[in-house]
Amino acid sequence: MHNFSAIEIRDKFLKGEISAVSIVESFLNRIATYDKEIGSFLEVFNERALKKAKELDAKLGKGEKLGKLAGITIAIKDNIHVKGEITTCASKFLTNYKAPFDSTAVKLLELEDAIIIGKTNLDEFAMGSSTENSALQVTKNPWDLKCVPGGSSGGSAAAVAARLCSISLGSDTGGSVRQPAAFCGIVGFKPTYGRISRYGLVAYGSSLDQIGPLATNARDAALVMEVLGTHCDKDSTSLPLGSDDYLNQMNSIKGLRIGVPQDFLKNLSEEPKKIFYEALETLKSLGCTIVDIDLNILKYSIATYYILATAEASTNLARFDGVRYGVRSAKAKTLNEVYDLSKEEGYGKEVKRRILLGTYVLSSGYAHAYYKKAQKVRTLIVECYKKAFEMCDLIATPVSPFAAFEIGSIKDPIQMYLEDIYTIPINLAGLPAISIPDGFSKSGKPMGLQLIGPQKGDVRVLAAAYAFEQAKPEFTAIPKL
Amino acid sequence: MSIYDDWETVIGLEIHTELNTKSKLFSSAPNRFGDEPNTNISEVCTGQPGALPVLNKEAVKKAVQFGCAIDATIAKFSKFDRKSYFYPDSPRNFQITQFEQPIVLGGTIIAEVNGKEQSFAVNRVHLEDDAGMLKHFKAFAGVDYNRAGVPLIEIVSEPCMHTAEEAIAYALAVKAILQYLDVSDCNMEEGSLRVDANISVRLKGETGLRNKIEIKNMNSFTNMGMAIQSEIKRQIHEYMNHPNKPINEVIKQATYRFDPELGQTVLMRSKEQADDYRYFPEPDLVPIILTDAYINEIRSQLPELPLQRERRYVNDLGLPPHNAFVLTLDKKLADYFEEALKVCPHARNLCNWIIVEFAGRFKDTGKSLLTSNIPNLHIAKLVNMIEKGTITGKIGKTVADEMVANPTKDPEEIVKENPDFTPVSDLAEIGALVDKVLAENPQSIIDFKAGRDKAFGFLVGQVMKLSRGKASPKIVNDLINKKIQ
Numbered sequence: 001m002h003n004f005s006a007i008e009i010r011d012k013f014l015k016g017e018i019s020a021v022s023i024v025e026s027f028l029n030r031i032a033t034y035d036k037e038i039g040s041f042l043e044v045f046n047e048r049a050l051k052k053a054k055e056l057d058a059k060l061g062k063g064e065k066l067g068k069l070a071g072i073t074i075a076i077k078d079n080i081h082v083k084g085e086i087t088t089c090a091s092k093f094l095t096n097y098k099a100p101f102d103s104t105a106v107k108l109l110e111l112e113d114a115i116i117i118g119k120t121n122l123d124e125f126a127m128g129s130s131t132e133n134s135a136l137q138v139t140k141n142p143w144d145l146k147c148v149p150g151g152s153s154g155g156s157a158a159a160v161a162a163r164l165c166s167i168s169l170g171s172d173t174g175g176s177v178r179q180p181a182a183f184c185g186i187v188g189f190k191p192t193y194g195r196i197s198r199y200g201l202v203a204y205g206s207s208l209d210q211i212g213p214l215a216t217n218a219r220d221a222a223l224v225m226e227v228l229g230t231h232c233d234k235d236s237t238s239l240p241l242g243s244d245d246y247l248n249q250m251n252s253i254k255g256l257r258i259g260v261p262q263d264f265l266k267n268l269s270e271e272p273k274k275i276f277y278e279a280l281e282t283l284k285s286l287g288c289t290i291v292d293i294d295l296n297i298l299k300y301s302i303a304t305y306y307i308l309a310t311a312e313a314s315t316n317l318a319r320f321d322g323v324r325y326g327v328r329s330a331k332a333k334t335l336n337e338v339y340d341l342s343k344e345e346g347y348g349k350e351v352k353r354r355i356l357l358g359t360y361v362l363s364s365g366y367a368h369a370y371y372k373k374a375q376k377v378r379t380l381i382v383e384c385y386k387k388a389f390e391m392c393d394l395i396a397t398p399v400s401p402f403a404a405f406e407i408g409s410i411k412d413p414i415q416m417y418l419e420d421i422y423t424i425p426i427n428l429a430g431l432p433a434i435s436i437p438d439g440f441s442k443s444g445k446p447m448g449l450q451l452i453g454p455q456k457g458d459v460r461v462l463a464a465a466y467a468f469e470q471a472k473p474e475f476t477a478i479p480k481l
Numbered sequence: 482m483s484i485y486d487d488w489e490t491v492i493g494l495e496i497h498t499e500l501n502t503k504s505k506l507f508s509s510a511p512n513r514f515g516d517e518p519n520t521n522i523s524e525v526c527t528g529q530p531g532a533l534p535v536l537n538k539e540a541v542k543k544a545v546q547f548g549c550a551i552d553a554t555i556a557k558f559s560k561f562d563r564k565s566y567f568y569p570d571s572p573r574n575f576q577i578t579q580f581e582q583p584i585v586l587g588g589t590i591i592a593e594v595n596g597k598e599q600s601f602a603v604n605r606v607h608l609e610d611d612a613g614m615l616k617h618f619k620a621f622a623g624v625d626y627n628r629a630g631v632p633l634i635e636i637v638s639e640p641c642m643h644t645a646e647e648a649i650a651y652a653l654a655v656k657a658i659l660q661y662l663d664v665s666d667c668n669m670e671e672g673s674l675r676v677d678a679n680i681s682v683r684l685k686g687e688t689g690l691r692n693k694i695e696i697k698n699m700n701s702f703t704n705m706g707m708a709i710q711s712e713i714k715r716q717i718h719e720y721m722n723h724p725n726k727p728i729n730e731v732i733k734q735a736t737y738r739f740d741p742e743l744g745q746t747v748l749m750r751s752k753e754q755a756d757d758y759r760y761f762p763e764p765d766l767v768p769i770i771l772t773d774a775y776i777n778e779i780r781s782q783l784p785e786l787p788l789q790r791e792r793r794y795v796n797d798l799g800l801p802p803h804n805a806f807v808l809t810l811d812k813k814l815a816d817y818f819e820e821a822l823k824v825c826p827h828a829r830n831l832c833n834w835i836i837v838e839f840a841g842r843f844k845d846t847g848k849s850l851l852t853s854n855i856p857n858l859h860i861a862k863l864v865n866m867i868e869k870g871t872i873t874g875k876i877g878k879t880v881a882d883e884m885v886a887n888p889t890k891d892p893e894e895i896v897k898e899n900p901d902f903t904p905v906s907d908l909a910e911i912g913a914l915v916d917k918v919l920a921e922n923p924q925s926i927i928d929f930k931a932g933r934d935k936a937f938g939f940l941v942g943q944v945m946k947l948s949r950g951k952a953s954p955k956i957v958n959d960l961i962n963k964k965i966q
Contacts, residue, residue, distance in 0.1 A: 081531050089530070101524055103531060202530040206764035235533050236766050312764055315563050318574035319528040323624070339567060362565075362759035371761055 001026040002163030003478070006072045006220040009166060013071030016060070020053035020071050024115060027073045031118070031164045034481050039139045040149070040158040042078050042088060044118040049073070052115045059113075067112030068227055074109055075159045075168040078119040079126050080211065081200040082106050089202050090134035091124045093326045093346030103200020104232045105169060105211050112227050117165050120155030124348045125317065126171055126204045128152050129179060129416055132407060133350045140407070141183060142479040143445050147404040150180030153214065157184040160214050163478055167224060168214045173205045174305055175399070175423025177212035178435035182399035182448025185437045185477060187465065188214045189221045192455050193430030194239040196225075197232030203316040205309035206237075208427040217476060218436065218466040222246035225458060239456075249459045250466045254287030259392030261295035268401060272447060275439035276398045279449045282438075282471050283396065283464075293388040293395065300377050301425040302417055307361045307374035308428075314358025320346065353413060378428050385429045389454040394464055397422045399448035403441040422450060432458040436465045437475040446475075484721065489685050490713050491693070492648050492678060493640035496655055497633050498665045499611060499673040500543045506610045506632035507534030507577060514671055518616070518625035526610075526630030528572030533765050540632040541769060542779065543664040544584050544608050547634060549780040550658050551603055553588030557771050559607075561763040566756060569624050570613040578635075580760045583607030584769060590638075591788055592654035593806040594647050601651045602639040609633050628672075634664075640679065640690065645709040649702050652676055653810055657787040660812045669700055678709055681732070682716045692729055696746055698738045708739035712746045790815060798828040807836045814850070817857045825861035827868045834864055838878065842885045855888045863892040870955050876902045904953035908960070911944070911952050915960045918943045926965060937961070 001009070001023065012018045028046060035041050056070055076082055079089045081099035083106075088094045106116065123133035131139045131154025139154045141147040142162040149158040153170025157180035160168050170177040172190040181188025190212040201211055213224035223246070230243040260280065268276065280290055322328035322342030329341035347355070361370035388395060399422060410416050426433045431452050438449035449468065453461040469476060505512050508525035524532040548555045562580040588603035613629035615622055636655060642648045656674060659665045667674040681693035696712060699705040716732055723731050737746040785793075787809045794805035809815045818835055825831050839850045839860065863884070867877045880902065883895050896902045905911060918940055919926060928936035944957045 087530070094530075097530075099531070100529055101531075199533050200531045203533075203765075234535060236535050237533075237764075311761060315565055315573075315575050315759075315761075318565060318567070319530065319572065321567065321574060323569050324527060324572065325529070335569065359759065362761055364757040364759070367759065367761070 002030060005217050006069075006166035006215060007223060010069065010071045013056075014060070014066065018071075020056040020060075020115065021050065023071050024049045024053040024073060024117070027117060027165055030162070034142075034162055035159075035164060037140065037145060037481075038142055038158050038162055038164075039137050040120050040155040040162065040164060041075065041118045042090070042121050042136060042155065043086065045085070045116060049115050049117045052110075056113055056115070067114070068223065069109060069112040069114035072114050072167060073117040073165040074114045075118050075120045075156060075165045076106060076116060077122050077153050077156045077168070077170045079122060079171060079202040079204075080105060080169060081202075082116060082119070085119065087119070087202065088136060089125045090122045090136050091346065091348070091351070092135045093320050093342070095136075096327055097325055099200075101200065104197035104234060105200065105228050107200075108227050108230075109169075109224075120153070120159055120168060122155055122170075123152035123176075124351050125202070125313075126152040126173060126176055126209075127313070127350050127354050129175070129419055130405075130407075130410070131155065131180070133348055135348050138407065141404045141445070142481060143185060144404065144443070146406050147445065148183065148407050150183035150400075150404060152176040152180075153188075154180050156214050157181055157186060157188065160184070160186050160216060161479060162481055163216070166215070167220055169211055169224075170214050171201055171204075172210050172212045172423075172427065173208045173309060174427050175420045177214060178399050178423050178433060178448070178450060179420065181214055181435040182437070182446065182450075183404040185446030185475070185479070186214055186216055187218055187221050187437070187469075188212060188435045188448075189225070189462065189465075190426065190433050191225065191229055191458050192239070192432045193427075194237050195241075195432070195456075195458060196228045197235045197238050199232055199234040203312075205312045205427075206316060207312060208305075208309055210427075218434070218462055218469050219247060219250065221434070222250065222462045222466070225462065229458065241456075244459055246459055246462055250463045252287070253283075253460075253464045253467045256288045256394060256460075256464065257291050257392040258283050258288045259291050259293035259388050259395040261298070261388075261395070261397065262292050264295050264298055265397065268398065271441055272398050272400075272402055275441075275447050276396075276449065279438040279468070280396065282468060286467050286471055291392045293391060295384060295388060295395075295425075297377075297380055297384045298421075298425045301381060301428055302421060304374045304377045304381065305420075305424045305428060306357065306417060307370050308378065310354045310358030311362050311371050312358070314355045314362065317351070317355055322346070350413065381425055382429045385425075385431060385454070393453075394457075394461065395452040397450050397452070399423060399435045399450045403443070403445035403447050426450075426452055430455055432456075432461045434461050434465045436468055437477070438468070438472070439475060446477075485714070485717055487684055488682050488717050490643050491640045491681050491683065491690055492642035492644075492709065493693075494636075494638045494642065494648060494652060495677045495679070496636040496652065497611075497675040497677075498636065498659055498667065500540050500632040500634060501663070501665050501673075502537055502539045502543065502632055504537060505630035506537050506540050506608065508630050509535075510630065512631050513627070514666070514673070516627060518623070518627060521627040522629070526572055527626050528574070534577060534763075536766060536769070537632060540608060541584070541771075543632075543662070544606065544634050545771070545776060545779050546662050546664055546783065547636075547659065548585035548588065548606055549776070549783055550662055550786055551588035551590060551606075553603060553606065554586045555771060555776045556582060556584050556586055557773075557776075558582065558768055559584040560768040561608075561766045562760045563763050564609075564758045564760055566758060568612070569622070570615050570629065572613065572626060572629050576609060576612070577763050577766070578609035579607035580758075581762075582768075590651055590654050590658075592647075592650035593803065594650040596803050598802075599647065599650070601647070602641050604637045604639050606634050606636050609635060645706045645713075648678060648709055649706050652702060652705065654787070657810050657812065661784060661786050661790075663784075669702070676705060678705065680709060680712050680716070682713060682720070692732045692734055694732060694735050694737055696737045696739060697749070704739050704741055707741070707744060708746055711739075711744060712737065715746065787812075794828075794832075798822075800828060800832050804829075804832050804836060808832055811851075817851065821857035821861040824858065825864045825868075827864055830868060831861065831864045834860055834877075834881070838881055839885070842881065853885070853888045855884055859884060859890075859892055866892065866896065870904075870953060872896060872902055873904055873950070873954055875950060876904070901951065904956075905948060905951045906953045906956055908956065911948070911956050912960055914944050914947045914952065915957065915964055918947065919961070919964055929965065
């Protein structure tokens with residue numbers, strides 16, 4: 001079962017070859033067998049999933065029309081609301097918080113008859129690049145259990161990589177869908193900013209966040225985009241566009257110009273450089289031309305990101321004060337203690353770090369030098385990409401300077417921040433980007449190629465990923481568990 | 482001459498007005514006052530994680546209407562900012578407001594101060610959402626989020642007022658405009674209209690501004706007047722009692738409230754350091770972009786405004802400007818008057834009876850003519866009777882007293898029940914009295930014929946005295962005139 005793609009499973013179900021219940025039971029079985037070790041799920045919806053499966057089987061039996069995602073098991077990162085279920089954001093603060101409404105994303109999935117199978121682990125409040133910041137449990141990389149699965153959507157990536165479900169949703173603010181996808185050898189797509197509704201996604205960096213699908217292949221990701229990539233009235237930053245017909249536009253990429261920021265990549269170490277350039281050769285063999293582009297302003301993107309994202313986050317997380325919901329400190333006796341102690345006890349170190357940083361860069365006397373300046377640099381980054389896209393159709397870079405690192409090996413938070421150098425700028429510019437497996441390190445860990453499109457160029461990015469995938473099927477692999 | 486004569490006051494007002502939209506500024510929860518706590522709420526206005534604000538277009542329209550009504554500039558591009566501060570009544574611990582680029586800039590308020598028209602400058606008007614309400618109980622404090630997220634416009638004046646009278650006149654004029662536009666309930670008691678005053682003093686002739694303090698929570702215009710006056714005195718005394726202290730240390734920035742029982746302002750909290758709100762653009766909302774067509778349509782569809790109504794009353798009805806101002810300050814009162822006008826065309830007299838005679842009778846009773854349920858038709862009838870001569874003005878006052886005591890009673894009924902009220906019009910009866918007075922006051926006749934008009938009035942008065950006020954003044958006048966010739 002787990003060897004099939006989501007689309008294959010759906011088609012088999014619709015043809016009556018397999019029942020929805022058997023699909024769900026098969027995946028629940030795999031979760032029970034392997035997830036104790038991997039730790040990707042925070043909660044498994046055994047009953048809910050089987051209930052939905054039974055309903056689908058009954059619908060099919062009656063000959064009723066079924067949705068695009070019928071029979072497909074999908075895991076949801078635990079910072080995206082499923083109504084009535086707990087949304088923890090992997091934080092002690094929200095271990096008692098039941099989502100009072102469905103996120104638009106989950107609503108749309110269920111309308112198309114997807115089977116929501118559980119909530120996955122993440123870095124607390126999506127702040128991190130390894131899922132090590134989860135306050136609740138550790139998630140391990142299915143390819144090497146000593147290593148991190150990447151972050152912050154580590155649980156979502158690990159679950160799909162280990163084939164514990166067909167598809168998962170993650171969220172990407174600075175690379176949190178693409179980097180774990182690369183570390184886990186699967187496909188991870190971040191749409192153009194505003195393409196998928198953020199309603200029901202617990203906000204971290206409001207102008208940077210996007211929900212994105214993680215899948216074993218590009219067409220599955222494209223299918224999810226068909227369902228989720230549409231305007232939402234409840235999100236004012238949602239693009240005023242309807243959905244797109246992705247699957248019928250997975251065309252040949254012959255003749256496309258691929259921009260590569262050679263200068264920006266010059267410090268890449270040997271192994272990732274080799275794999276990246278081999279990937280470029282594959283693109284060439286598909287009929288693309290490689291063009292050198294200047295993206296040197298991106299050297300400021302990490303500083304810009306950590307100013308803007310934390311500024312937004314410091315206010316987005318201000319609502320977690322122990323007054324209305326969440327875990328209030330039992331020791332608090334006064335109002336200030338409710339605030340101080342609930343946050344002291346509820347938040348992990350990295351969250352505190354980012355809130356402090358965000359508050360600082362907005363504070364009187366510093367806002368001009370930090371926040372305002374960063375906004376201006378952000379505009380320069382946006383302009384830089386616009387200019388680059390005059391000379392090319394897609395941009396290619398590695399996803400990460402290296403493959404998955406060992407759990408606990410990076411202790412310096414700044415060092416952790418610097419890892420996101422290739423993924424962060426894309427969020428600053430609101431561009432669509434995908435991570436596709438393009439090789440393995442010497443130690444057998446997956447690496448990813450990043451393809452980036454201009455704003456609203458989501459279809460072409462997925463089409464290019466599909467073409468690459470077809471050319472290099474050996475990189476779509478399942479880890480030995 | 483008083484010790485205060487060397488000093489002048491600088492006052493600026495910030496008026497927060499709740500807009501009467503159906504739903505809140507950023508959520509679809511109902512915008513209603515007085516319901517059970519926490520029933521008019523949604524995930525947005527209780528700050529749930531994952532919730533997002535969506536702008537209420539009706540609120541934008543009302544803000545633009547107000548801006549057009551005060552001849553301000555409507556910003557074609559304005560945006561929202563986050564204003565951070567922690568308090569339980571703030572569901573997100575940041576307010577969404579317009580700090581950098583408000584929707585309305587400038588503007589003028591014309592008000593009547595001590596009988597004269599005066600123009601006051603508005604600095605800006607912007608949209609923001611209201612906070613919830615804290616309710617204190619013995620063992621805990623509860624928060625009611627019904628009000629959280631209600632749309633507000635904040636109207637910020639230039640520091641251009643110099644007396645409590647000016648401040649009150651300005652605030653009343655603003656309230657009238659809001660009322661005429663029907664964009665707010667403007668009810669100070671319910672909190673849909675809140676006025677904060679910023680006050681500083683300085684020696685006459687000084688050009689710079691000294692430190693100011695802010696007075697909040699003034700829940701009536703009367704209290705506002707008292708608060709401002711007491712604060713002015715307090716500040717002047719502070720400066721005079723500390724002549725050697727550096728000027729910027731005598732009065733320090735702080736927030737005061739007015740205590741009606743003490744009759745003075747009381748310190749609420751000092752602002753040793755101004756709050757750092759860490760403003761930055763709200764990333765969950767797109768900027769408000771308005772077209773000329775949109776703005777022009779709103780401007781062209783404005784209803785009649787208080788000033789326009791005042792001008793109409795002066796030009797078309799011949800009302801004295803002051804009376805017209807008083808009448809039009811409350812739309813309900815002006816409507817009451819105009820409806821009565823349909824059956825009683827004597828505008829000046831009708832106005833006088835409404836704003837002077839009847840208003841005076843309700844002063845200090847806690848009621849007003851409007852809340853008394855006296856139908857405007859009745860006042861129309863009363864004035865008609867006086868104009869016709871059916872009763873004298875003096876008797877009219879007695880009838881009015883009766884109407885106040887029994888608000889539903891028809892004045893024509895009252896007059897019928899009191900035959901004494903109807904002046905005697907029997908020519909023979911009055912003629913006899915006139916003859917008597919003329920006979921007893923020959924000097925007055927001579928004086929009048931010599932050109933002293935006062936003598937005529939004297940004679941009329943004597944007849945009225947004899948008749949114990951019951952003679953019809955008109956008839957008395959006519960008869961005296963005839964008989965003198």
